[in-house]
Amino acid sequence: MNNPVLSVCIIGHGRVGKLFEALLKSMKGVRVLVKHKHELMYPVADIFMICVQDQWVSKVVKELTFHEQERVFSAVHCSGMLPLGVLASLAKVNRERNRQRGKINKKKKESENKYIAVLHPLAPISSHTVSVEGILFDAMGDPDLLLIFERWCLEWGARYLRVNEHQKKVLHIAAVMSCNYLTTLYGMVGDFLESEQFTNVEAKQIVNNTMGRTLEQLYELSVEQAMTGPIIRGDIDAIHEHLAILKHDRHRLALYKNLGNSTLDMISEFQYRPSEDRIVLMRELFSS
Amino acid sequence: MNNPVLSVCIIGHGRVGKLFEALLKSMKGVRVLVKHKHELMYPVADIFMICVQDQWVSKVVKELTFHEQERVFSAVHCSGMLPLGVLASLAKVNRERNRQRGKINKKKKESENKYIAVLHPLAPISSHTVSVEGILFDAMGDPDLLLIFERWCLEWGARYLRVNEHQKKVLHIAAVMSCNYLTTLYGMVGDFLESEQFTNVEAKQIVNNTMGRTLEQLYELSVEQAMTGPIIRGDIDAIHEHLAILKHDRHRLALYKNLGNSTLDMISEFQYRPSEDRIVLMRELFSS
Structure with missing residues (x-):
């Protein structure tokens, strides 16, 4: 045998x-x-x-x-x-x-x-x-x-x-954040689009496509290179406008602000980031 | 012509x-x-x-x-x-x-x-x-x-x-959340893995693969069907353990708790969700 x-x-x-x-x-x-x-x-x-x-x-x-x-x-x-x-x-x-x-x-x-x-x-x-x-x-x-x-x-x-035992736990936390929290973000954005008169299919296509494209970029570029949007640009006006639109939507407002704060935490290590006074202003907006 | x-x-x-x-x-x-x-x-x-x-x-x-x-x-x-x-x-x-x-x-x-x-x-x-x-x-x-x-x-x-003008703004918020906040989550999880002795390449592969797989599932299933992990299972022990591992990592701890709270917000609409007392316990853990 x-x-x-x-x-x-x-x-x-x-x-x-x-x-x-x-x-x-x-x-x-x-x-x-x-x-x-x-x-x-x-x-x-x-x-x-x-x-x-x-x-x-x-x-x-x-x-x-x-x-x-x-x-x-x-x-x-x-x-x-x-x-x-x-x-x-x-x-x-x-x-x-x-x-x-x-x-x-x-x-x-x-x-x-x-x-x-x-x-x-x-x-x-x-x-x-x-x-x-x-x-x-x-x-x-x-x-x-x-x-x-x-x-x-x-x-x-x-x-x-x-x-080893510790790495296994670390991987589990990473997986929970990657899988479950991505699912939460996906669901929250999809529900938001549906609440604003987009169909379920449109919402799904929009979120899947934007997230899929972002993931593709993140595989090729560093996180710093891939980061776009109002926060890294220090675009206070855009953030103001977003907060105004979300103001009656308690759950999504909390998510927008909390992830805004986490984004500020992360870009604090970046070589190119908004000026300190803009960061302070954004921090205030996200923590209000 | x-x-x-x-x-x-x-x-x-x-x-x-x-x-x-x-x-x-x-x-x-x-x-x-x-x-x-x-x-x-x-x-x-x-x-x-x-x-x-x-x-x-x-x-x-x-x-x-x-x-x-x-x-x-x-x-x-x-x-x-x-x-x-x-x-x-x-x-x-x-x-x-x-x-x-x-x-x-x-x-x-x-x-x-x-x-x-x-x-x-x-x-x-x-x-x-x-x-x-x-x-x-x-x-x-x-x-x-x-x-x-x-x-x-x-x-x-x-x-x-x-x-129309309003839908355009809504789409912009959705894109910011889908693209920029996904990037933040990706960067945060990747940095966490690197801080725990995984190489940069391993970290990138792990996060890209888990997120990519999750996105694939989310295209086929509803958010409710696709949601896995300790929160939807009401697994308080797992959450306790994760919080203990993250306790000295201020930025990631905040992200873990905040997205935990958002996940609780979202699953409150689900047909199958943990018992109310477990949800209250998890809410306390994420808000502590």
Whole structure:
């Protein structure tokens, strides 16, 4: 057996579980099983990929500690939020089993992370997601598992990044800000256009196009080069006018002012920025 | 002469001027001239496109009121911010000249917007921009000019939208929020990753990829369907942890909290949202 088949059991059949199922099914040398919620027993597998929602992970971990099978198994979770440590009890169980079976030298102490890992796609996954090309997967844990994940990512056209516990948290914050807050901005601007007699389709096209174009530019240019608009120009009149139009729209006014302040925070490091007195004036407008 | 050549003089050779020059040069039946800053005299043209920065538009308008040429001319500005009215004196001059030359029936009163218009690309334009495919151009003014612009947009693969004065302002606010505030969010998240030992290239790839994926989803799904992350899940622990990590990073902490509050504002309309007590708790965290 030069190429033993690796059996992977996916636990949880939501958006992430379904994506991993599709990705792994297309690979040679991998057999994919799915453990659905209503099934009581876990099948025999080499790797259990826990794709349930964060709050159910510890329940699944508990069930897996009672799961008996001939060979030791590995457990992986796919949460951006949870630490590797939530799988610690499974690592322990499998280390002990391995030792009991005399499969490893008793003097050789297995690493605490043996048999456990995290593999997390750093992107919003919807039921429409079929490709992970270009998506970054952050991973940590058992080096043997990480080698497997790195090969998977290569085959999927995804990017692989090994992280430590702190970097994982940092990436999660970055993802929340990039994905969720972009969604908030998108929704707020879209609703504003709709409230001003643009159709839903027009609003969507306008926001998607302006944001898409901006992202394209940001890939080619630095943030400083890409920044345009009234704030970087120090155009107090434009800001006054915008605030006047938004004045009865409490939520959008707050967003406009707060992001105005954050823009001032950011451009304070720029080489070319408005004069100090204009910055003070804008700061007053955004903080009023 | 079935297809008389339309001569267009571009005034101002910055990013927008260069873009229009490139777009118009590729078209049949259009002759493009550029009036550079150091040139004192304006050439003879059918349409003058004013592409200078906003603060210089009135100076150009003044110069054009003294510009003498055989035929009447039209003037267009390309500013998102300025109203059509900044060109009013040029409309007046040309109407009067037309009347003096007896070219129109004295009893027929020409519309106030005759000979003037606005044509504004609703997207960030950089020196790298070569295509305007999919970009929306908002336009207002002389219906004869608007017909020409609509044909241009069609040929460029751009979208054309006729707006009124108020809608133009609304679009400008939307563009500022879509483009500039997206840039701010992008820069803030990128700097955060760099401050946490990710390289500049990694940071750029991570932010561009997560934002790009999110935008793709937002095109296919509604904002409510696309929203993920700790806030919509009501995951107080995650938010606590994020705030703890950001606590010494004043600018990013403010952004995280403010956009958290805006996200709460937005999801208050959603059908599926966290329980009221969780929303109150999150509101407290973001407002602390």
